[in-house]
Amino acid sequence: MASEADLRGPRRASGPGGTGAVSSALILASLVAQNTLVVVFMALARRRASTPFSTSAVVVTTEIVKFALSLAALLAENPKHPERVGAELLAASGNKEVLLLAVPSLLYLVQNNLTFFALGHLDAAVFQVVYQLKVVFAAFAANIMLGRRIDAVAKVAIGLLFSGVCLVALSTSKPQPSPADRDETPSALHTTVGISATLAAAVLSSVAGTYTEKLFKSTGDSTGLGRVASSLWFKNLTLAGFSSILGIAMTLHKDGDSIRSQGFFHGFTGLVWFVILLQACGGLLIGAVLRYTSNMAKTFATAISMIISSLASVLLFDFRPGAAFVIGAALVACAVALYGSPPPQRARIEACMDESADALRSLQGHLDDQFPSIKTLDLSLLRDWLDDVQQAAQGFLPSKNNGDGTRPMSRTSRSRSKLD
Structure with a gap:
């Protein structure tokens, strides 16, 4: 179980396994770099693709690759006793703590569906602003679920981050054509339903991230699991396994006809496979971030990567930053400086x-x-x-x-x- 701590910037104490402030900073920096590379290379893959690929198939393949990488890491940690890994995996399969990892997988699945549903009822700009409330919800989730207190400086930092991310999201979003199932003139009902779905998606994203952090910080002493089954690699493997099963079911439901006619990997190029590998590594990094820092630290790292990827788009694509982007980037920088300030x-x-x-x-x-x-x-x-x-x-x-x-x-x- 996660112990109570004040939400006063990134965790500086050693987490499970003795990871200190320097290692935590390196993990967060790696996550920023990974998120930036994924955004840039995914954009390149879409531009260079001669035939469109299924995004849901990419997501499922990413989870399968993450499962394989986690299993390989578990075996690498126990090269002399691979049978021990298999025995502990079988013994842990019915453990309550392991089965609870299916909860965030289900929450993320529902959140993704709510996101697509909301985009069918809202303009992209409105969705971007409302969805950024997940920054605030993440702080409340940490306070309620993990018992963390938010001091005055952290409150100001979270407020600045929310404002900055909204401005950056608005400056980078493009007008989207109205879906076929939505009227050209948005009604009050459409707007209300869309905003409600967006708020629900933001809440689920925050709760899922915080709950995953709580599970990832638990140790073998508190769960009754062995050393292998309580390791970070095993939890990544379990989470990826549940996500793969749910993702395959969702993909077949959403793109079943095209997959049967064109194949599951239709449109996959070398660049797409590189993006999948990057995303799989990012999933493992997020596990490390949640275990050794916090879900709020992950939120700040994601905001930084959003700005860096936008700046990279200036050089690689046709993006031209305006005043809103500059102000938003400055607010995010101030928020990060405040949130990470020493006592x-x-x-x-x-x-x-x-x-x-x-x-x-x-x-x-x-x-x-x-x-x-x-x-x-x-x-x-x-x-x-x-x-x-x-x-x-x-x-x-x-x-x-x-x-x-x-x-x-x-x-x-x-x-x-x-x-x-």
């Missing part, structure tokens, strides 16, 4: 936020003194809003008492009392 720097940032709130309240008092009759300059609503934000932030932080059971008055509260 001493975070304390200074919180102090700066506190001083900024004091300055606004001082401005309110000055305006009240100089212009008592001008109501348009009344900042009481802003002042009350700042108080609400600060109280909400303090609710996630450890309480400090004066010794008599009362909380000490903050500098902002003292400023408020003086102004009042």
Whole structure:
């Protein structure tokens, strides 16, 4: 079971297996590079493909390759006793902890279907913005499912990340033609159904990622599994196995006719196989990220790769970044810097936020003194809003008492009392 920890940037303590901050940073950097390469080479594969290939077949093949790579890694870890690997795999097949890995596979399957359904009822731009709420939902999922608390700096970082990713997604999205099953003029019902499906997909994505993190962080001592069956490779293998079974069923249902007439690997080129290998390696990297860092760290890494792949598109394709992309990239960079800031720097940032709130309240008092009759300059609503934000932030932080059971008055509260 995952222990409680504050959500204050990437995990710096060693995770299972003794992975430290440097190794965790290397894993995250590898994930950023992998995501960027997948986006670029997938675009190249689509442009150079003489015949279209089935994307669902690519997804299923990726899971099968990931299964094979995980099995090879398990055998490589036990070269002298391969029979031990087989024995532990059979013994673990009925373990509850292993069977629970089918849950995120099912959640991801439902999420993918909701995504396609939502795109049939919404414009791409609206979908992109609403779907980015998964950044916020991931933080709430970590708080509820893993008991992690979100400090004020992390809240600001998550807000900046959400805003930045929305701007980047809007600047890179292209208008999509209306599907045949959707009216040319979007109705309120279509919009409501589409937004509801998008929100559900975002929630499922966040819950599945956080739940997978919880399962990947569990060890043999807490699950009753042996050393082989509690390893990261075995969990990757199990997750890939469940995903392959569900994916094959979904692919046959979706593209069964074309597969029977043209073949499962129709349209696969050398470049497509390279993308499949990249995606399989990315799946293994995500497993390492979830075990040694967190689902929120994966979210930030994905946002960084989105920006880098967009910049690569400037050189390779016809993408021309506009003001929205530049502002969004800057917001993401600020969010990453805040989220990854060390504890001493975070304390200074919180102090700066506190001083900024004091300055606004001082401005309110000055305006009240100089212009008592001008109501348009009344900042009481802003002042009350700042108080609400600060109280909400303090609710996630450890309480400090004066010794008599009362909380000490903050500098902002003292400023408020003086102004009042």
